[in-house]
Amino acid sequence: MNAASWPGKVYHATADGWESSLQIHNLGTSLLSLRLLLLMVDTSSEPRLVIVTSDVHYFGKADEKIAAQPGIWKNLSSKEYCTSDNMSDSRYLLTKPLNVFFVRSLAARLPTSSPVVSVIHPGECISNLRREFTGIRKCMEPVLEKLIMYTAEEGSRQLVYGALGQDRKLHGGYTTLSKVVETSDYALSEEG
Structure with missing residues (x-):
């Protein structure tokens, strides 16, 4: 499951x-x-749900004032909160740990036998996600594509691993490079 836009x-x-x-x-x-x-539970003997996130979730964190208030979703979505300081990079960094929180929370509420729910980082993939970049970032994209980015097909292999991998640690786990690894300290903390 993947959906993304650059705010x-x-x-x-x-x-x-x-x-x-x-x-x-x-x-x-x-x-x-x-x-x-x-x-999926009704139609499959071994259902799998794989949610895409990014390794930038290691850098994302909710504003403590917003997180402490009731109605965090409404607050995060409010026009008053979504100023130019809280948008673009900051917003993208915030949405990624929220995907990790969702998967960890869902996995904790499901039976351990089935379905397997996991969150994966496909790597930095070449896509239209960066089409809104301007200035130096836009100029750097072709260089980064050549040096460190994966094609969409290469990144999709991580989704396949999440869907077919036999490692039981996948359930509720964060996967990158076909390995279940520890998620961010923030996601593991009481605050997260």
């Missing part, structure tokens, strides 16, 4: 009234996952 510096609300990147990266992905999970 710009300007607030954009969806028709449902949510900030667009929060709805795309987190709310929509979580809702669709839950709906599919019900069908």
Whole structure:
């Protein structure tokens, strides 16, 4: 399950009234996952749900003031919170640990036998995600593509591993380079 957009510096609300990147990266992905999970449990003997995140989740963290208030989703999505300082890079960094939180929370509530729910980092893949970049970032993209980025097909191998891997640690785990590794300290903390 993957959906992503690069949030710009300007607030954009969806028709449902949510900030667009929060709805795309987190709310929509979580809702669709839950709906599919019900069908998967009924139709598969070994259902798997793989959610895509990014290694940037190691750097993302919710604003403590927002996290401490009731209604965190509404607060994170509010126009008042989504100023130019809290958008673009900051917003993208925030949405990625939220995917990890969702998978860890869902896995903790499911039976250990089935279904397997995991979150993976496919690597830095060449895609249209960066189409909104400008300036030096836009100039650097072709260089980064050649040096460190994977093709979409190469990145998709991580999803296949999450869907077919036999490692029981996949359930609720964070996977990168076909290995289950420890997620961010923030995701493991009481605060996370």
